[in-house]
Amino acid sequence: VMQLRQMELKKDDLVLVCGPGWFKVEVNNMLEKHGLLFGPDPSSNPSVGGMAATSGSGLSTLKYGTSRENLVSLQMVLPNGDLMETKRLVRKSSAGYDLTQLFAGSEGTLGVITQLAWRVHALPKLRVGSLISFKDVGAAARCVVAFRHSVVPSLARCEMLNGPGMQATNKKFKMQLEEVPTLFLEFQG
Structure with a gap:
């Protein structure tokens, strides 16, 4: 999955859609050019797919939350080979399971992540x-x-x-x- 490195910034929505093969530092370098940052901040430089699979966090969790809290949706291949996409069309819903949250932190036991949509944040001015x-x-x-x-x-x-x-x-x-x-x-x- 490290070769899956597509990327699309939906700046108006503050959402980054990308493949799991991007590393955190690469993503932040790209976002910085747009005045944005990637909230989850593990001290290492993990892949964004790995961050989602483990629900990685870091020192900036106080302000930006964990990886799980920053995920908007996931696309993954299930163990039976089916392709599945979780979609959260509204920020909060009490209808059914939140599959994005269920898969985040599952460490690959429920499927292999092939695409992620992340919430991104404005760079602080100070x-x-x-x-x-x-x-x-x-x-x-x-x-x-x-x-x-x-x-x-x-x-x-x-x-x-x-x-x-x-x-x-x-x-x-x-x-x-x-x-x-x-x-x-x-x-x-």
Whole structure:
């Protein structure tokens, strides 16, 4: 399926229809030229088909959701050889099963994905990063909960490293950050 690399951007609908063989970085490079981005952001550079099959997520899940939440529809080959397409004509429906959501994350056990339609998003005009250090993990966790319950819709990414994680970061990147629980935050607007 890695050779399935067709691509069509439906800019007015904020939908990208593509084959499963595209890699996340390739898709984002193309979308950036149109002022758009691909929401799901696993730290690796997986294929978009793999992301759908595993319902991959990443640091930007806070703002953009998981792969499953960004899928509009799928086309796949079922185990009996039939070609099937899930279509979600409306964003929310309570009529029957949502087959797109059922197949997302099924890891290929229900069929082989041959085409995907993804929701895409406008590139943020501004990105600001911040880090906040805490005396303990509990204080860091309470801060995250407070952010999530506040009116901070611009919080797009949040990652916490504990003391040993910060020690490894200092060693790897030759930095001298305090080796205590630390939140790395990104705000977008």
